[in-house]
Amino acid sequence: MRAAFYEGGGRFRIGETSRSRPEAGEALLQVRRVGICGTDLHIFQGHLDHRVPRGGVIGHETLADVVEAPAGSGFQAGDRVVVEPLLVCGACRACRMGASYLCRSLRVLGVDAPGGMQETWAVPVTRLLRVPASLSDDEAALVEPLAVATHDVRRAAVKTGDRVLVLGGGPIGALIAMVARDGGAEVAVSEINPFRVELLRSLGLEVVGTGPALAAHVEGWTDGDGADVVFEVTGNPAAARTMTEFVRVWGTISMVAIHAEPVPVDLYRFFARELTLHGSRLYAREDWDEAIRLAAEGKVALAPLVSRRIPLADLQQGMEEALRGGPVMKVLVDLRA
Numbered sequence: 381m382r383a384a385f386y387e388g389g390g391r392f393r394i395g396e397t398s399r400s401r402p403e404a405g406e407a408l409l410q411v412r413r414v415g416i417c418g419t420d421l422h423i424f425q426g427h428l429d430h431r432v433p434r435g436g437v438i439g440h441e442t443l444a445d446v447v448e449a450p451a452g453s454g455f456q457a458g459d460r461v462v463v464e465p466l467l468v469c470g471a472c473r474a475c476r477m478g479a480s481y482l483c484r485s486l487r488v489l490g491v492d493a494p495g496g497m498q499e500t501w502a503v504p505v506t507r508l509l510r511v512p513a514s515l516s517d518d519e520a521a522l523v524e525p526l527a528v529a530t531h532d533v534r535r536a537a538v539k540t541g542d543r544v545l546v547l548g549g550g551p552i553g554a555l556i557a558m559v560a561r562d563g564g565a566e567v568a569v570s571e572i573n574p575f576r577v578e579l580l581r582s583l584g585l586e587v588v589g590t591g592p593a594l595a596a597h598v599e600g601w602t603d604g605d606g607a608d609v610v611f612e613v614t615g616n617p618a619a620a621r622t623m624t625e626f627v628r629v630w631g632t633i634s635m636v637a638i639h640a641e642p643v644p645v646d647l648y649r650f651f652a653r654e655l656t657l658h659g660s661r662l663y664a665r666e667d668w669d670e671a672i673r674l675a676a677e678g679k680v681a682l683a684p685l686v687s688r689r690i691p692l693a694d695l696q697q698g699m700e701e702a703l704r705g706g707p708v709m710k711v712l713v714d715l716r717a
């Protein structure tokens with residue numbers, strides 16, 4: 381069985397591993413597709429070396445087939461499933477509050493514990509969700525990032541008629557924009573990568589640039605009031621510095637991006653306009669259910685976001701290309717290629 385092992389220093393090694401052995405309460409999976417996301421690029425660059433062990437297996441956006449599952453688990457061989465990649469304690473304050481995805485001892489599969497970049501994988505059945513047959517493998521492989529987006533939009537309480545500005549039109553920004561639009565919001569996405577701009581426009585999304593062009597757009601669009609909700613999805617300090625300019629009185633800013641370092645933010649605007657800022661990370665089970673529903677009903681276009689499928693053997697090259705930020709949206713690793 382092949383797997384990709386993180387070696388540190390921007391290296392992955394494709395090697396052989398024995399077939400995974402499920403323990404009690406676990407199903408054995410045969411992996412079909414694994415998405416590469418921004419978190420994986422952080423791992424690749426060594427930013428998460430305090431969490432990812434040498435020899436660790438990454439991959440947290442996984443579509444797989446069940447090979448075997450415990451009797452009475454509700455799953456059986458042949459089921460096509462996605463994996464909610466979280467191990468939680470179930471007892472800490474966050475878990476008791478219904479925020480187990482923020483568990484004090486949270487372990488993310490594919491970061492802190494082995495993930496999906498291996499041909500066979502043993503996963504607790506409590507972490508599996510069945511996907512409808514109507515979804516293609518590429519679409520189903522995007523359910524995890526779509527659950528991020530449904531969580532972000534739910535947490536920001538986007539309502540029908542809201543004007544929503546999404547800063548950053550990568551995969552998560554694009555998905556947030558489509559989920560918010562399906563919820564009845566008017567949406568604009570700020571993005572400058574030409575490939576992504578064209579792709580977003582092909583999805584019927586309004587795309588604006590950055591800087592003065594963005595400010596002028598929001599001014600005209602909202603009659604000078606500002607947007608109801610702004611999602612910060614770029615992780616760029618310049619976006620954090622200016623995001624407060626685009627929000628109306630009593631408006632909301634949702635911090636979706638990972639800002640690894642403290643960055644300047646205009647706190648005066650929070651005072652002057654009584655703004656709200658909240659973080660948005662990962663997802664609860666209801667966000668997965670909503671993501672699967674939206675995907676199955678065709679409310680969110682997933683297939684166009686897939687730029688490329690690569691075999692596991694090309695992971696190293698795929699990471700390097702993704703990092704260069706060229707003409708790419710989502711890259712999927714096809715474990716059966």
Ligand SMILES: [Zn+2]
Nearest residue numbers: 417418419441
């Ligand atoms: Zn991800």
Ligand SMILES: [Zn+2]
Nearest residue numbers: 469472475483
């Ligand atoms: Zn907990």
